[in-house]
Amino acid sequence: MRRVKFEERTAEEIAAARAERSLVYVPIGSLEFHGCHLPVGLDTMHAHAFCVAVAEKTGGVVLPPTYWGTQGHEGWEGSMLLKEDVVVALMRNVVEVLAAMGYEWIIIVTGHHPDVQGVLLREMAEEWMAEAKAEGKAEGKAKAKVLVMDPFAVQPIEPVLDHGGLVETSLMLHLRGDLVDMARLRTKEDAFKGVAESCVDATRKEGKVRFEGSVERLAAKVEEVVGKG
Template sequence: MDFQQENSYEVKEKIETSRVALLPIGAVEAHGPHLPLGTDNYLAERLAKRVAEETGGFVLPTMPYGQVWSLKNFPGSINVSNESLIALLVDIGVSLHHQGFRVFAMINGHLGNAVALKEAARKLAEAVPELKVLYLFYPGVKEATDRVRETPSSHSSYFHACEIETSYMLYLADEHVDMSKAITDIPTIPMMADVTPTPWEEFTESAVLGDAKLATKEKGRQIIEVAISNMVRLIKEAKGNRNV
């Protein structure tokens, strides 16, 4: 269900039936020459719609800006601070609870948001403990990712505009992918980047961390379907625990 398409006369009863709010949250940032700046937003939106179909949840309007400090100097990237993001998410969560929601699932398309989402969830757990808050970023996909990946990952945690994320886009939003512009850029990321703030332009000029040319829709399908299944299970479990 698309929350912003509802009207005030009818939405209260529908909230009482659903009790689940899904917030797609992404970012605007460089994703190489073959993917758009809004890649993380498209992924979060498409994921949220799929999850809503299986949980009966409301899909809230997408939060399109995220914490992109590492890529803020690349053309097109728009960065907001963790503090701003946390404050906004907490306000949204409190308001959702006031409206009658009991499960608030943030469907995250951008790894850089992870710290802010976790902190917002902690603050909401204290402010409105009746609201179950989930921060979901492709949960439980490691095995599927390892199975389909043809090239080693540039980093143990990062994946960006590469074989994997481009495959996600080919599966969920292929109309926004131009594979004729896909490149191979497998940078060496220094260990120092894990222990001190390091702008990505220090190790990549493209913002691509891998071989985007190897991306396929089928690879995306195999990983994304696992993520969706896990998100649906977690949300249903949270809803059940809230007796709604």
């Protein structure tokens, strides 16, 4: 098994991994209310675990996850969603630093929906690449390519997305079952407030199928895109 977590490797190992494959994954999620049965960091933990599993197949390294996200269940207990421009500026700066380190492919993976965050990051990536290209022309330098990908877009079975429902609850049961409290759904009044009621049907087995299927599909997508250069 490859060791892919950036923060766990030495500087030398990071340089060697980059020489082998100039690819870095940047997971981002949110801190957001996810019902009475799920942890608020679900989107981020999922994005991080997903990047690690994909990188074990494709090579490259995975940055530590960014819990600071934007737009969603504002005002709900446990939600800490920052301003759009703060999150975009943070991620743009991360991209700049990674590009300066020499990474050719920077893949941002956002685990948070609605897709406002994804749209903003795609816009940022396009803008940054256009600017880098204009600059690179003058300097004659190769510049990084930035892609934004979504683990829910490659779910192997329907439905592909929900908030705290069958999809997210199953994924979390598989990834961190110790953090899921299914009993709360039976005992708490208003248990389904703010989440999809399909969460009661979630199983660890479904989470495993969903997670592994989406990892396969994204790894294939990355090989296709990155392979093309």
